[in-house]
Amino acid sequence: MKQTDFVGGFAKGLQVIEAFNAATPKLTITHISATTGLDRATARRCLLTLVELGYARHDGKHFELTPKVLRLGHAYLAATPLPRLIQPHLDALSEEVGQSASASVLEGTEIVYIARAAQKRVMSISLMPGSRLPAWCASMGRVLLAALPEVEARAILERSQLHALTPFTRTTVDAVIDECRRVREQGYAVIDQELELGLCSIAVLLVDARGRVAAALNIGASASQIPAAQMPALYLPALRRVQAALRPLLHPADIRSDSPTA
Amino acid sequence: MKQTDFVGGFAKGLQVIEAFNAATPKLTITHISATTGLDRATARRCLLTLVELGYARHDGKHFELTPKVLRLGHAYLAATPLPRLIQPHLDALSEEVGQSASASVLEGTEIVYIARAAQKRVMSISLMPGSRLPAWCASMGRVLLAALPEVEARAILERSQLHALTPFTRTTVDAVIDECRRVREQGYAVIDQELELGLCSIAVLLVDARGRVAAALNIGASASQIPAAQMPALYLPALRRVQAALRPLLHPADIRSDSPTA
DNA sequence: CATATTGGTGCGATATATGAACAAATATCA
DNA sequence: TGATATTTGTTCATATATCGCACCAATATG
Numbered sequence: 278m279k280q281t282d283f284v285g286g287f288a289k290g291l292q293v294i295e296a297f298n299a300a301t302p303k304l305t306i307t308h309i310s311a312t313t314g315l316d317r318a319t320a321r322r323c324l325l326t327l328v329e330l331g332y333a334r335h336d337g338k339h340f341e342l343t344p345k346v347l348r349l350g351h352a353y354l355a356a357t358p359l360p361r362l363i364q365p366h367l368d369a370l371s372e373e374v375g376q377s378a379s380a381s382v383l384e385g386t387e388i389v390y391i392a393r394a395a396q397k398r399v400m401s402i403s404l405m406p407g408s409r410l411p412a413w414c415a416s417m418g419r420v421l422l423a424a425l426p427e428v429e430a431r432a433i434l435e436r437s438q439l440h441a442l443t444p445f446t447r448t449t450v451d452a453v454i455d456e457c458r459r460v461r462e463q464g465y466a467v468i469d470q471e472l473e474l475g476l477c478s479i480a481v482l483l484v485d486a487r488g489r490v491a492a493a494l495n496i497g498a499s500a501s502q503i504p505a506a507q508m509p510a511l512y513l514p515a516l517r518r519v520q521a522a523l524r525p526l527l528h529p530a531d532i533r534s535d536s537p538t539a
Numbered sequence: 540m541k542q543t544d545f546v547g548g549f550a551k552g553l554q555v556i557e558a559f560n561a562a563t564p565k566l567t568i569t570h571i572s573a574t575t576g577l578d579r580a581t582a583r584r585c586l587l588t589l590v591e592l593g594y595a596r597h598d599g600k601h602f603e604l605t606p607k608v609l610r611l612g613h614a615y616l617a618a619t620p621l622p623r624l625i626q627p628h629l630d631a632l633s634e635e636v637g638q639s640a641s642a643s644v645l646e647g648t649e650i651v652y653i654a655r656a657a658q659k660r661v662m663s664i665s666l667m668p669g670s671r672l673p674a675w676c677a678s679m680g681r682v683l684l685a686a687l688p689e690v691e692a693r694a695i696l697e698r699s700q701l702h703a704l705t706p707f708t709r710t711t712v713d714a715v716i717d718e719c720r721r722v723r724e725q726g727y728a729v730i731d732q733e734l735e736l737g738l739c740s741i742a743v744l745l746v747d748a749r750g751r752v753a754a755a756l757n758i759g760a761s762a763s764q765i766p767a768a769q770m771p772a773l774y775l776p777a778l779r780r781v782q783a784a785l786r787p788l789l790h791p792a793d794i795r796s797d798s799p800t801a
Numbered sequence: 802c803a804t805a806t807t808g809g810t811g812c813g814a815t816a817t818a819t820g821a822a823c824a825a826a827t828a829t830c831a
Numbered sequence: 832t833g834a835t836a837t838t839t840g841t842t843c844a845t846a847t848a849t850c851g852c853a854c855c856a857a858t859a860t861g
Contacts, residue, residue, distance in 0.1 A: 282584055284584050285850085290553070294611050306807075323549060354667070355559075395657065407609035409610075544809095584817080
């Protein structure tokens with residue numbers, strides 16, 4: 278990439294948008310400047326630009342995003358065949374088994390939800406397209422990691438913060454790699470309350486006609502209701518059916534995002 | 540706003556992201572240039588910047604967005620109290636009545652979904668946070684328009700393309716304004732297959748403790764299953780209950796986006 | 802009340818946008 | 832098919848706009 282083919286102001290502006298999150302819904306210029314590492318003057322110009330375009334609001338002191346920024350994320354969901362292709366299958370699957378079904382792709386050390394059909398909620402946070410979870414302790418993350426060459430999976434795990442989210446969480450790179458081997462052999466991953474107490478899930482890969490990984494598919498359930506050990510028997514047939522139905526429909530170009538290791 | 544407080548490159552880059560949509564998932568430089576009105580050289584620089592940052596991919600010919608752009612839209616959903624406040628109530632409401640429940644805000648001539656709890660799908664398109672529908676023919680749009688001063692509502696309608704989406708669609712500004720008056724009096728809006736055949740819905744406003752409009756709330760159902768005429772009797776009590784539960788929780792600052800009339 | 806922090810401003814150095822020119826690829830037509 | 836026209840992607844020079852710094856004013860903090 279040539280130096281002259283890069284619009285610095287654009288990159289900085291995107292950084293500013295991403296500086297907003299649950300912990301910091303309303304931000305001051307100085308706060309943004311500190312979070313992004315941008316100069317205060319630059320952060321201010323980006324924020325005022327966002328306000329001018331209607332993507333943010335400013336009450337004189339704090340800035341906050343407006344619903345208009347949803348246009349941006351929605352541009353992906355609307356433009357990309359993959360989520361739209363998968364969604365109806367998720368709806369049907371979710372209704373058939375009476376549990377939530379989701380699809381996600383790997384991005385860096387996290388999985389990003391690209392489609393979801395929710396049933397009664399069992400997780401503490403509500404997931405939706407765009408939501409992110411750490412790959413190493415989510416069922417879809419496990420199958421996606423297992424699909425990578427082991428050195429790559431290991432590299433991603435090394436970059437992850439493997440802290441225990443529950444007493445059941447595997448917290449070492451080797452433990453997760455071992456589990457990924459088993460996942461690769463059996464063709465699915467089961468998570469038993471490693472991400473959140475009371476939650477278990479089962480995931481499989483979605484591959485295209487040429488066997489290339491397009492996304493992951495899962496079903497989540499309440500652990501008290503459906504013990505993890507029973508999940509393969511209960512849900513694997515349905516997951517396999519969706520997997521088979523989607524295989525010929527997935528286009529090779531829909532493959533994972535391969536974001537730079539920034 | 541001072542000329543020097545605007546980052547042109549940022550604004551142009553955002554235009555480029557929004558140029559991607561369902562009709563045009565993969566775009567060439569020339570296509571983007573034509574859509575946005577930017578010079579080919581400028582469009583190219585923005586696209587290469589997106590690729591460099593991992594928000595887009597480039598196969599030598601076409602550009603397409605990656606799931607990473609979902610981070611941007613999600614920044615709003617994660618950072619703003621309103622959707623997170625409403626979501627659990629939608630989940631409960633949706634489960635109680637066995638139909639899909641959604642919340643949206645007005646943005647320009649459209650409503651933007653900010654939260655949703657889906658049941659079995661009755662619409663042809665799948666809605667999710669970030670999805671947009673024309674305000675004038677959606678139940679939530681009607682209550683939001685009805686809440687505006689009539690001149691403002693009229694101005695928005697004048698800017699809308701009021702074409703018939705079904706044989707039942709109201710297609711004149713005056714007809715919609717009349718309906719808005721009735722909506723304002725009765726405190727809810729019912730749409731009977733004006734947006735899509737077989738789909739009807741009922742909506743109410745969500746207001747904060749001081750009576751200011753925060754969002755709209757609706758329940759949608761299959762028209763063959765639940766005739767529109769029965770919706771108020773069936774669903775209004777539940778909607779009113781959620782409305783009342785949320786009123787003290789909504790903060791005045793969460794109010795609608797007020798995007799510039801660009 | 803003194804001090805630290807924040808928001809806003811002006812300016813020079815530097816990076817970007819622009820439109821034309823060129824090259825490569827693609828389409829069109831005899 | 833082969834020659835020509837058209838479209839597209841890329842490069843370049845230069846006018847222009849942005850960046851980051853230093854500085855000032857206003858506000859918060861102790």
